[in-house]
Amino acid sequence: MTQQAPVRVGIMGFGQTGRQIFEFASHSDDIEVVAIADIGKPEILQYLLNSEVEQPERHRLEGNFLVNERCRARLMEIDRPAEMPWDIFGVDAVIDSTGKYRDRESMESHLGNGAPRVLLRTLPTDHIDRIVIPGINEASASVDDRMISAGSATTSALALLLHSLAPEFAIECGSMTTIHAFTSDQALQDYAGSDFRRSRSAAKNIIPNNHEASLWLGRILPDFDGKILTSALNVPVQEGCLLDVNLVMADSAVEVEAVNEAMRAAAARHPGIIGVVEDPIVSSDVIGNPLSLLFDTKGTIKAGGNTIKTLSWYENLGHAARLLDVVRLYKQLDQQQEAA
Numbered sequence: 569m570t571q572q573a574p575v576r577v578g579i580m581g582f583g584q585t586g587r588q589i590f591e592f593a594s595h596s597d598d599i600e601v602v603a604i605a606d607i608g609k610p611e612i613l614q615y616l617l618n619s620e621v622e623q624p625e626r627h628r629l630e631g632n633f634l635v636n637e638r639c640r641a642r643l644m645e646i647d648r649p650a651e652m653p654w655d656i657f658g659v660d661a662v663i664d665s666t667g668k669y670r671d672r673e674s675m676e677s678h679l680g681n682g683a684p685r686v687l688l689r690t691l692p693t694d695h696i697d698r699i700v701i702p703g704i705n706e707a708s709a710s711v712d713d714r715m716i717s718a719g720s721a722t723t724s725a726l727a728l729l730l731h732s733l734a735p736e737f738a739i740e741c742g743s744m745t746t747i748h749a750f751t752s753d754q755a756l757q758d759y760a761g762s763d764f765r766r767s768r769s770a771a772k773n774i775i776p777n778n779h780e781a782s783l784w785l786g787r788i789l790p791d792f793d794g795k796i797l798t799s800a801l802n803v804p805v806q807e808g809c810l811l812d813v814n815l816v817m818a819d820s821a822v823e824v825e826a827v828n829e830a831m832r833a834a835a836a837r838h839p840g841i842i843g844v845v846e847d848p849i850v851s852s853d854v855i856g857n858p859l860s861l862l863f864d865t866k867g868t869i870k871a872g873g874n875t876i877k878t879l880s881w882y883e884n885l886g887h888a889a890r891l892l893d894v895v896r897l898y899k900q901l902d903q904q905q906e907a908a
C-alpha cells in the first residue's frame with residue numbers, strides 16, 4: 569500500500585494550543601506543520617515550546633524554521649491573516665489559534681491567501697460553514713466546508729455530556745458552570761480592561777464570567793437550543809477545568825447510578841474522547857489528559873426527584889487533540905472525493 573502524504577497544516581497563533589498542536593503533529597505520521605504565524609519572535613516561540621515538551625532537544629531553530637525529525641515549519645512574525653502567504657507553503661488547512669480572529673472576514677482572509685480550509689480553535693463570532701465536534705456530528709461534515717470551528721474545550725465537553733445523556737433521559741433544561749483555569753487574556757494583577765470583573769487579578773480571585781456556549785449549543789445539538797444556561801468561574805489554577813452541570817429531567821424518578829451507567833456506556837462508544845473516572849481525583853490529576861470529557865461518577869448527586877448534578881473534568885490538551893482529529897476528518901473527505 570502506498571504511504572499517504574501527511575496533511576500540511578499551517579498554524580496562526582503559537583500559544584498554548586498552537587504549541588500543543590505542534591507537539592501532537594511532531595509525534596504523528598500523518599500531520600506535518602509547515603508554517604506558523606505569530607506576533608512572537610521565533611526565538612521566544614521555540615523557548616516557550618521547549619519549556620513545556622518532554623524532549624526539548626527535538627525542536628531546533630534553524631534560522632526562521634522550527635525543525636524536528638517530523639516537521640520543518642517556517643516561523644513568520646505576522647499579526648493579520650491577510651498578511652500570511654499560506655499559498656507559498658501549500659497548506660491543506662490552517663488552524664487559527666490566536667483567539668483573536670473569529671469572524672468570517674478574517675477566515676476569508678486565510679482562504680484568500682491560499683488556505684483551502686480554516687479551522688478555528690474556538691467558537692466563531694458570526695456564521696461559518698460548520699461547527700464540528702468529534703464524537704457528536706462528524707457525519708455532518710461536508711467536503712465543501714471551508715470555514716469550520718471545532719467549538720471550544722468547554723463547549724465540546726458540555727455538548728458531549730448532553731449528547732451522551734439525551735438518548736437515555738428526557739432533559740427539560742439545565743445550567744452549566746465551568747470552573748475554569750485562568751487564561752492568558754486575564755491580567756495577573758488588577759489591570760483596567762474592558763470588563764469590570766476581568767480587570768481583577770486572575771492569580772488571587774474567583775472571577776465570574778459569561779460563557780458563550782449557550783449561544784452555539786443549538787447549532788450543535790438542536791434539541792437543546794435555548795434550554796441550557798452557561799457561565800464560567802475563572803479560578804487561580806493554571807490548568808485543569810471542571811464542568812458542573814445541573815439538569816432537570818422530565819422523569820420524576822431519575823437514579824444517580826443510571827446517569828453514571830449512561831456515561832460509562834458513552835465512554836465505551838467514544839474511546840479517546842470521553843472517559844469515566846471512579847477515583848476521587850482533583851484538577852491537577854487531569855493535566856496532560858487528552859480526552860475531551862472525563863466524567864466523574866463520584867460527582868453525580870440528585871436533588872428532589874428529577875434534578876441531577878454532574879461533574880466532569882477536561883483541559884485544553886484534549887481540545888488540541890480534537891482540532892487535529894477534525895483536520896484528519898476533512899482530509900478523509902477530500903480523499904473520498906478524489907477517489908470517486
Ligand SMILES: NC(=O)c1ccc[n+]([C@@H]2O[C@H](COP(=O)([O-])OP(=O)(O)OC[C@H]3O[C@@H](n4cnc5c(N)ncnc54)[C@H](O)[C@@H]3O)[C@@H](O)[C@H]2O)c1
Pocket residue numbers: 580581582583584585586605606607608646647648665666667668689690720721749751752753884
Ligand atoms: N486555554 C484555554 O483554556 C482557553 C479557553 C477558552 C478560550 N481560550 C482562548 O483561546 C485563544 C487561544 O488559546 P491559547 O490557550 O492557545 O491562547 P494563548 O494566549 O496561549 O495563545 C494565543 C497565541 O496567539 C498569538 N497571537 C495573538 N494575537 C495574534 C495576532 N494578531 N497575530 C498572530 N498571532 C497572535 C499570541 O502571541 C499567542 O502565541 C485565546 O484567546 C484564549 O483566551 C483559551
